[in-house]
Structure formats: structure tokens, C-alpha cells
Amino acid sequence: TKWVYSFGDGTAEGKADMRNLLGGKGANLAEMANLGLPVPPGFTITTEVCTYYYAHGETYPAELKGEVEIALAKIGALTGKTFGDPGNPLLVSVRSGARASMPGMMDTVLNLGLNDATVEAVAALADRRFAFDSYRRFITMYSGVVLGVDHHHFEELLEGFKLRGGLNLDTDLSADDWAELVVQYKAMVAEKLGKPFPQDPHEQLWGAIGAVFGSWMNQRAITYRRLHTIPESWGTAVNVQSMVFGNMGDTSATGVAFTRNPSTGEHALYGEFLVNAQGEDVVAGIRTPQDLTEAARIAAGSDKPSMERALPEAFKEFERISKVLEDHYRDMQDLEFTVEKGKLWMLQTRSGKRTAKAALRIAVELANEGRITQEEAVVRVDPAALDQLLHPAIDPKAERKVVASGLPASPGAAAGAIVFSADEAEAMKQQGRKVILVRIETSPEDIHGMHAAEGILTSRGGMTSHAAVVARGMGKPCVSGAGSLRIDYAAQTLTVSGVTFQKGDVLTIDGSTGQVLAGEVPMQQPELSGEFATLMGWADKVRRLKIRANAETPLDARMARSFGAEGIGLSRTEHMFFDAGRILAVREMILADDEAGRRAALAKLLPMQRADFVELFEIMKGLPCTIRLLDPPLHEFLPHTDAEMAEVAKSLGVDIERIERRRKDLHEVNPMLGFRGCRIAIAFPEIAEMQARAIFEAAVIAAKSTGEPVVPEVMVPLIATKAEFDIVNAVIQKTAKAVEAETGAKLTFQVGTMIELPRAALRAEEIAETAEFFSFGTNDLTQTCYGVSRDDAGTFLGPYVQKGIIEVDPFVSIDVDGVGELVKIGVERGRKSRPDIKLGICGEHGGDPASVAFCDEIGLDYVSCSPFRVPIARLAAAQAAL
Ligand code: PEP
Ligand code: MG
Numbered sequence: 001t002k003w004v005y006s007f008g009d010g011t012a013e014g015k016a017d018m019r020n021l022l023g024g025k026g027a028n029l030a031e032m033a034n035l036g037l038p039v040p041p042g043f044t045i046t047t048e049v050c051t052y053y054y055a056h057g058e059t060y061p062a063e064l065k066g067e068v069e070i071a072l073a074k075i076g077a078l079t080g081k082t083f084g085d086p087g088n089p090l091l092v093s094v095r096s097g098a099r100a101s102m103p104g105m106m107d108t109v110l111n112l113g114l115n116d117a118t119v120e121a122v123a124a125l126a127d128r129r130f131a132f133d134s135y136r137r138f139i140t141m142y143s144g145v146v147l148g149v150d151h152h153h154f155e156e157l158l159e160g161f162k163l164r165g166g167l168n169l170d171t172d173l174s175a176d177d178w179a180e181l182v183v184q185y186k187a188m189v190a191e192k193l194g195k196p197f198p199q200d201p202h203e204q205l206w207g208a209i210g211a212v213f214g215s216w217m218n219q220r221a222i223t224y225r226r227l228h229t230i231p232e233s234w235g236t237a238v239n240v241q242s243m244v245f246g247n248m249g250d251t252s253a254t255g256v257a258f259t260r261n262p263s264t265g266e267h268a269l270y271g272e273f274l275v276n277a278q279g280e281d282v283v284a285g286i287r288t289p290q291d292l293t294e295a296a297r298i299a300a301g302s303d304k305p306s307m308e309r310a311l312p313e314a315f316k317e318f319e320r321i322s323k324v325l326e327d328h329y330r331d332m333q334d335l336e337f338t339v340e341k342g343k344l345w346m347l348q349t350r351s352g353k354r355t356a357k358a359a360l361r362i363a364v365e366l367a368n369e370g371r372i373t374q375e376e377a378v379v380r381v382d383p384a385a386l387d388q389l390l391h392p393a394i395d396p397k398a399e400r401k402v403v404a405s406g407l408p409a410s411p412g413a414a415a416g417a418i419v420f421s422a423d424e425a426e427a428m429k430q431q432g433r434k435v436i437l438v439r440i441e442t443s444p445e446d447i448h449g450m451h452a453a454e455g456i457l458t459s460r461g462g463m464t465s466h467a468a469v470v471a472r473g474m475g476k477p478c479v480s481g482a483g484s485l486r487i488d489y490a491a492q493t494l495t496v497s498g499v500t501f502q503k504g505d506v507l508t509i510d511g512s513t514g515q516v517l518a519g520e521v522p523m524q525q526p527e528l529s530g531e532f533a534t535l536m537g538w539a540d541k542v543r544r545l546k547i548r549a550n551a552e553t554p555l556d557a558r559m560a561r562s563f564g565a566e567g568i569g570l571s572r573t574e575h576m577f578f579d580a581g582r583i584l585a586v587r588e589m590i591l592a593d594d595e596a597g598r599r600a601a602l603a604k605l606l607p608m609q610r611a612d613f614v615e616l617f618e619i620m621k622g623l624p625c626t627i628r629l630l631d632p633p634l635h636e637f638l639p640h641t642d643a644e645m646a647e648v649a650k651s652l653g654v655d656i657e658r659i660e661r662r663r664k665d666l667h668e669v670n671p672m673l674g675f676r677g678c679r680i681a682i683a684f685p686e687i688a689e690m691q692a693r694a695i696f697e698a699a700v701i702a703a704k705s706t707g708e709p710v711v712p713e714v715m716v717p718l719i720a721t722k723a724e725f726d727i728v729n730a731v732i733q734k735t736a737k738a739v740e741a742e743t744g745a746k747l748t749f750q751v752g753t754m755i756e757l758p759r760a761a762l763r764a765e766e767i768a769e770t771a772e773f774f775s776f777g778t779n780d781l782t783q784t785c786y787g788v789s790r791d792d793a794g795t796f797l798g799p800y801v802q803k804g805i806i807e808v809d810p811f812v813s814i815d816v817d818g819v820g821e822l823v824k825i826g827v828e829r830g831r832k833s834r835p836d837i838k839l840g841i842c843g844e845h846g847g848d849p850a851s852v853a854f855c856d857e858i859g860l861d862y863v864s865c866s867p868f869r870v871p872i873a874r875l876a877a878a879q880a881a882l
Contacts, residue, residue: 008041050235265361406482422449569864677718778843
């Protein structure tokens, strides 16, 4: 086995498609070297070493040491320096690099190879102040990452030193000052560890390599892997690279860039840089970075020179390389670079993270530029991320009381009560409040609070700060770097231009403009045209599955159509019963003592239901509509208060005790498994009859008014046996005949059933003899397959996920192995007796991309989901088909 792969000077032993072995960073460094781009020479220790390390009691393969020595010598040959040489020392960086990027999870050490002897050589060759500044940075980083000495110990020493010397900024410290601090740093480390800071560069190197492998198993990395389902077996690689310095004066710089704007997708180089700065300074958000291009500088109204002006030669070269890389990878790239005394070096390239809006625009434009196909564009956009686009924006007509401005770090608008800690955000969210998390800056420790918040606001940090990157990933609005905010954690206040906001005060942030606004500002739904419509059109060309929506109100139905639904897959008629104008009649129906009483109440409901369906059919203009008969437990409609009881009693002409008694009769211990679904239609066929009549009469009316044939699909809920279906079906068929006779119209319709109980799935063959379609109700099917109450699961499913008993909540993403098996059985057996049976799904899973893929695989005809998820389902269905 080969454990170490070298790169540099226009060649490399690895390449881009060796990501599994070399990690993402290592593979792309090799690829850049192969492309002849300026990459500081280095080598990658493979992920297989990590695997070996953990399989063999944290030891290395025997050959590794030798291979590393050879690779170090190669770097030496290319740079003319020698690792550990007190005359002309090679300094290196050590970085982790897993297959999938794991931001903030692994650690980096820069300037490795510095010790009391080599620092003097660097001082002699370069600059004494630079040498000791680098040495103290190295001691701080190495101690933190490898030796476990926290950086605040170093900061205390530095602050104390500045205070005593009357010094303000780091830049005020002289070479001797840094040299003195290095002495203090080393003494402090020696005291804490009981042994001196390692002086042997080889010991330093192996310490750093061990720390990278060790960090693969740190808690943050483990949590991140769990959240992103990254297997532990993948391991991380280690990248060792010759140092280049962005802090060697005004012709040196370091920066990060995207080849296109990661927020908007605009086709323009986008990024930030800092003159005379090292590595992590840009990301850390301590100094405010400068723009790369003149255009960006002017747009931002900044008076700090752009890179285009400050370092024109290096900028031109960088611009050229960014084009080469985007062409090569055929995707937007996220780049890191350093300029050392005017010479540009590339440190990283990878596919850039982007907002859904940017992902859409970039995918569509790359396809229009002919660099990728339309199918590739469809695959490039994460369906779940489309959610971001469906977020509200601030109503342009609304009055904006701007209290501060920051960077538009993640688009969308959000309003909520301000809180100043992640824990507080979580706690308030649990109380049902909407919150905006306000921090000076965020760190990985704040993730749970960012999750809980509607939006994030920081006073420090750029577009690539932690807050910005994480918020974009989560699809949450974020305004970062609002520098005029004074945030006081102790007092729990935020002050800006003399106005103080307390914890709990409501602010609105606009992550698309960077504005912070007082109070809750009115919002507006996004415009679904442009690239969104284009990509959806491409998706529609390739998908096989039809997409319908679960809708019953005219509002939902219109929304569903505007999102591209091709029909209604589930109309829950009970939702039409709750309206203020009709609940009394519904209660009369339930509480009536006999059929005559029920029929009297149903006669009042009939015209209302009919009007509902007419409107629905008219909105859907000939598209298929599945209407489900009354499903939920009857007691849900019962009167609760004394006033409500009295009202019903009066209307029915009975005394209140009768109502009370009937209410007790209907009480159920376990309503979800009780008197609901088709059981109601079986006990009270007149209810089904009224609903069927309303549907058919509406079909006749709507067919006339729209000029389109209306073909209703009448659906019977929660059956377990064929006999149940047949009894209810007979009522529906008889009603159809009656309506035909009365109206003289010829009805076309189907009667089918939901498959949402395991018994129905198992007996699907005989059920399909009479049922003309199946719609899998995977909400109830999950509940009954698992024996887990869908209403109470929240309290105990969380720990199940944490303990790894289940991977995801089966109510969110279909449990393919169990519930999915039942669906498959239902499909197969149903087709046995009715080969062309229409098959769909209408549980919540219909809008979950993984479940949509499953539905495609088993050959369903359509999925039906809530209107907002229709675009997600369209895209997921297209990806499933490709
Ligand atoms: C289902 O059970 O999956 C379903 C769609 O019906 P409901 O959620 O109304 O029970
Ligand atoms: Mg159900």
C-alpha cells in the first residue's frame, strides 16, 4: 500500500477523482498541481492511514515514517529548504481533509517547524518581527490543537503585556516584544504540561498528524457526522504543505473567493482578502476584509482598496485561475489563496456552498452557457433547499424603520424576539416564540441556537464568517457584521445609535439587503419565476411521477396550482366542517339521536359541501381531484364549553343533559384507533351519502361552468377489509345513480380507498377487485406499522434517533424497510387483481425527497404533498428519474 501522495511544481501523484483516498482537499490540491497551477508543494497522508490508525490501537503502518521522510525531502528539493535545518528551514502547514467537507470540525496548524533555532534563521532570511510573530502564532495554535492548552491563556499573556507597555494593537508590538512573549508563552506551556514546548520539528510534525487523526473522533466531529450521515469508516486525510506567507508586508495578502456569488448566484468573482495577514485571519472575522474587485468595492461603498487595485498583477493571475478552475470542474468553486510578496499561491479549491437561490441561478446559467446539460442542472439543486426560496421576504410596500445595516449574509427575512445566547434561543423556541439570535459572532457551540432561531444577527464577521456560512447552509436569514450594534451580553441589551433594545424586543432582519428593522415588518411570498420556473420546467421534462397536492381550501388549491400541482391527491373534507358557519350543523348531526335527526342536520350541510367542491373543481379546471370521505374521530367536533353545549341543545330542542350523555358515549380512550375513517360511514351511511351527493352534484355544476369534464375520485379512508369498502362503495354508487337520474347528466368518477392499515396492504389483492385506485396513507400506515402514536411520537422518537435505533423520524422520511415493505406489498397485490390500478401516496412523505425517490422506484403514479412542498417533490421526482 502507498500511504503518502506528493504534489507540487506542475505534477502530482493523485488527482481529483481520488477523493475517497486523499480527502476532498488533498484530491483537489493534486488536481490543481496537475493543471499547472501554483500550489505550494506538499503531500497527503491517505484516509487509509486514519482507518489503519483506529484499527491498530492508534498506531501507524510501519512504512509511513519512511514515506513521509521522502515526501518531505521532495518538498525540500522544490523549495530549496530543509525541514528542521537551522540555516534554511522548511516550514509547513498541517491540515485535515475528509472526503466530505466537515467545516469547523477538524484542526489546522500553521508555521510548523519553527523552534528557537529556526526562528533565528527566518529572522535572518526574512524579517525578525515577522519571524517571532509567526513563532508565537505557531506556539498558540500548536498548543491549542495538539497539546490541549487553550488559546485564552495566550491571550491573557498578550493582553497583560500590552497593558504594561501601553500598547493598543498587535501591530504596535515590535520584534523584541514578540520575542519576549514567545519566552512567556513557552514558560506557561511548560508549567501547564510539566515539560517544555517541543523543539524538535519532527516531533512537532508527528504531534500535528496525530492531532488531525485524533480529531476525527472528537465530539464535534462525531456529532457532525451523525447529523450529515457521514460514515465513521471514511476517515480523514492529512495534508502537509510548504508554508506560504500572506503576512510578509504590503505586497502579501490572504483571501477567499467564490467564482460566482454564493448568495445570489451572480456570475462575478466574489470574495474578500486582507493585506498582510495570515491564513485564518479572514475567516475569523477579526479584521474587516476588503473586496476583491473594484465593482464590488464600489457597490459596497467601501473606501478600502480592492485587490484589483492594491495587487493588480496577483489579481489578474487569480482571475485567470478562477476561470480555469470553474471550467475544469464545471461548477462554481470556493477558492483560498495567499499572495506572498506579490506571488499568488492557490491553497484550496472545492465546489462552493451556496444558497438555494444561487444554486438555481448557477445551475441554470451553467446549462445555458453550455457547460452542463439540463439534466445535470436538475441534479445540481438540492430539492430540500428549495424550501429557502419559498421563505417570505419583506413586503416592498412596507415601511422600513432601519436601525442598523450589516452584510446580506443569507437571504430571506425573519422577525422575532431578540435573544443573546444559543441556549436562550432554544428555550424561547420551546415556549413557542419566534426568536432572532443576536451574537457578536457565532461559533460551532451556537449551532443549536441557530437551529432554533428564525434568523441570526451578528455585529462582527464577513460573508464567510461562521454565522454567514452556517446560516446559508440552514437556509435561515442572516445579517452579519452589523458593526454599529453594541451588544452587551451581561446586560442582555443591544444598543444602536443611542437606542437600546432589551431581550424579548422584536426586530426584523432582512438577509437579502443586510438591514435590521425595528418591530415586525410585513412580509410577502416570493416570486416563483425566472430561473426557478426554468429549472422546474427542465425537471418536469424528465420526471415520471405526477405531483399532486393535499388541499381542501380554495387558498390551498390556488397555491398548489401556482406551485405546479397536477391535481389534488387528498382533500380532507373534515377540514371543511370546522368553519364557523357550519360547526353547529355538524354538531347537530353528531348529537342527533336517530337517523331522521342526522338527516335533518345533513340537509343543512349539503349545500355548503357542494359549494366547497364546486369551487375546488373550478380552481382545478379538469385536473384530477381525490375527495376523501369524513375521516377523524367524531368527538373532535363535539362542543366543549357550556355555552356551546347550550347552543346545540337549543337548536336540537333537547335538554343539555342529553347532550352531555351523548358526549360521554362518544368519549374514546384511543381515538386514533377508534371510531373514525370508514367506520363512521358504516355506522352512519347517510353521512357518506350526503358527501357523495355533494361531490357529484358539484361535478355536474363545475363541468358546466368550466367546460372541462370533472372526474372526481371518491376515497374511502382507513379500511382494513374489502367488506368495509364494498359497503361504503355501494352507498356512493347508489348516490351517483340518483344524481344522474335527477340531473340527467352522465357522471364519470372513480371510487378507491386509502391503504393506511397493515391489513389493507396485506389484503390489497382482494380490495383492488372493487377499489379503482389506492392512495397510500403513510401517516397512519407508519403509526400502525410501528405501533407508535403519530400525535405522541415527539416525546420518545428523539432519543431513538440519538441512540441510533432509527436513522430518521419515520414520520418525516418513509421507513423503507418496514412501512415501505407494506407499501410494496400493497402495490404488488393490488396490481394482481387490477393491473392498471392507479396508485399514489398522500402521507406527509409525499413531499420528502428520499421518500419521493422510493415512490418512483416502486412505480407509483403520483405523490401528493402540501402545496409548499410541490416544487420540492417535482425536483425530487426528476432526480429520481435521472
Ligand atoms: C395518512 O394517514 O397518511 C393520511 C394522508 O391521512 P391523515 O393524515 O388525514 O390521517
Ligand atoms: Mg390517515
